[in-house]
Amino acid sequence: MKKYLTLQEAIEQGSGKVALQGWVYRERGSSKIKFLVLRDHTTILQCVVEKEKIGEKKFSLIDKIQIETSVRLEGTIKKDERAPTGYEVNVEDLEIVGIANEFPIQKDQSVEFLADNRHLWLRSRRMTAILKIRSTVFQAIDTYFRNNKFYLYHSPIFSPNNCEGGSTVFKVDYFGNEMFLTQSWQLYAEAGIFSLGNIYTIAPSFRAERSKTSRHLTEYWHAEMEMVWNTFEDVMHHAEGVLKFILKEVLDKHQEEFKILERDPKKLEPALKKPFIKMTYTDALKILKEKCKMDVEWGKDLRTLEEEKLTKLYDVPLLVTRYPKKIKAFYMKEDPENSEVVLGMDCLAPEGYGEIIGGSQREENAEEIEKRLREQGEDPSVYGWYLDLRKYGSVPHGGFGLGVERVITWICGLDNIKDAIPFPRTMFRFTP
Ligand code: ATP
Numbered sequence: 001m002k003k004y005l006t007l008q009e010a011i012e013q014g015s016g017k018v019a020l021q022g023w024v025y026r027e028r029g030s031s032k033i034k035f036l037v038l039r040d041h042t043t044i045l046q047c048v049v050e051k052e053k054i055g056e057k058k059f060s061l062i063d064k065i066q067i068e069t070s071v072r073l074e075g076t077i078k079k080d081e082r083a084p085t086g087y088e089v090n091v092e093d094l095e096i097v098g099i100a101n102e103f104p105i106q107k108d109q110s111v112e113f114l115a116d117n118r119h120l121w122l123r124s125r126r127m128t129a130i131l132k133i134r135s136t137v138f139q140a141i142d143t144y145f146r147n148n149k150f151y152l153y154h155s156p157i158f159s160p161n162n163c164e165g166g167s168t169v170f171k172v173d174y175f176g177n178e179m180f181l182t183q184s185w186q187l188y189a190e191a192g193i194f195s196l197g198n199i200y201t202i203a204p205s206f207r208a209e210r211s212k213t214s215r216h217l218t219e220y221w222h223a224e225m226e227m228v229w230n231t232f233e234d235v236m237h238h239a240e241g242v243l244k245f246i247l248k249e250v251l252d253k254h255q256e257e258f259k260i261l262e263r264d265p266k267k268l269e270p271a272l273k274k275p276f277i278k279m280t281y282t283d284a285l286k287i288l289k290e291k292c293k294m295d296v297e298w299g300k301d302l303r304t305l306e307e308e309k310l311t312k313l314y315d316v317p318l319l320v321t322r323y324p325k326k327i328k329a330f331y332m333k334e335d336p337e338n339s340e341v342v343l344g345m346d347c348l349a350p351e352g353y354g355e356i357i358g359g360s361q362r363e364e365n366a367e368e369i370e371k372r373l374r375e376q377g378e379d380p381s382v383y384g385w386y387l388d389l390r391k392y393g394s395v396p397h398g399g400f401g402l403g404v405e406r407v408i409t410w411i412c413g414l415d416n417i418k419d420a421i422p423f424p425r426t427m428f429r430f431t432p
């Protein structure tokens with residue numbers, strides 16, 4: 001069996017014989033010579049086929065090659081300044097592995113067309129670059145939590161409760177019973193801390209988002225953590241910690257990908273090097289008023305537009321804390337110093353990207369949770385098992401959820417979250 005090199009490995013070898021496999025990325029030529037630019041997951045590489053060298057019969061087959069044909073070839077690689085990646089392969093033999101019909105994706109195609117052909121568009125250098133960064137982001141989250149001695153823990157996807165509120169829940173018919181697709185791992189994670197201590201997960205969450213924003217998916221990957229015996233400060237410490245670690249890993253490994261994406265990695269460096277900025281919700285309203293001329297009534301949630309304006313003022317993420325109790329989830333702990341607000345935080349990415357993490361210290365008292373549930377029009381009896389957690393050795397605990405695609409959108413500088421996942425799901429986009 002021949003040893004095939006990736007195109008990047010061939011470039012690193014730089015001279016001598018190579019055997020390669022890949023797809024035709026570009027092709028041009030004449031009746032005597034053909035330039036095939038190959039691509040694989042590593043890079044692109046120009047290969048030259050001469051009729052004289054390869055013979056009339058083979059050359060006539062190669063002449064019919066269209067973009068995305070898969071090939072195997074052997075040849076000699078050498079430096080060539082004129083070639084797109086600085087090297088060129090002089091082909092000695094070439095085998096067509098899979099012919100390609102006329103590739104539907106050409107230059108300057110509409111966003112909708114590319115979405116309809118997502119299964120093919122994934123091969124673009126742009127998507128390859130994003131998906132490589134995505135892979136590193138998942139790895140970094142995993143490494144960060146393991147390095148900090150968190151255990152991996154799983155919640156069910158089918159859930160009898162809904163965690164983040166009724167309007168964005170997907171109902172499923174579960175053998176005649178009504179169940180929901182999970183919106184968050186959290187409620188079951190709160191049971192897990194009694195067994196494992198500090199825990200984390202990376203799992204899909206589902207939200208029936210009717211809004212047509214550029215940062216909401218209906219199915220997204222949610223990295224969540226839950227800590228025990230902790231303080232609210234600890235939750236914020238790890239929000240900053242995991243984001244800094246993700247940035248470090250991505251900046252270390254993906255300078256090439258940033259070039260392909262035309263994303264300036266310098267824009268991410270402040271978030272890695274400087275501390276994040278902490279401010280209360282109440283302070284955020286003041287800053288919005290003074291610096292952005294935006295008047296938000298105390299008690300109203302920050303909307304996308306307000307988050308965007310606020311975060312454009314900074315080059316590092318913001319940790320906005322102590323939101324009004326009435327706009328936050330029932331499980332968030334009341335601030336012991338101010339009963340109007342909760343020990344909750346949203347981490348907002350700079351440059352206008354907005355919320356990427358939401359977290360809080362959790363309420364420890366069963367009666368308080370029952371009261372909050374009733375205030376929000378929910379039936380506490382549905383939460384029986386959850387309330388039990390407060391009846392058998394309740395402890396301080398807290399955690400957060402990080403939207404993995406939100407983080408990728410920010411890191412890659414994308415206009416829309418849909419490009420941060422291979423096959424996006426939104427209200428209007430659910431194929432292919
Ligand atoms: P938003 O106000 O932006 O809808 P949220 O307050 O509903 O967010 P949380 O319930 O706190 O968000 O979820 C935790 C994290 O999950 C968010 O900080 C965000 O990064 C991510 N997230 C939430 N909803 C979505 C979604 N529809 N698509 C992608 N990521 C999401």
Ligand code: MG
Pocket residue numbers: none
């Ligand atoms: Mg939401």
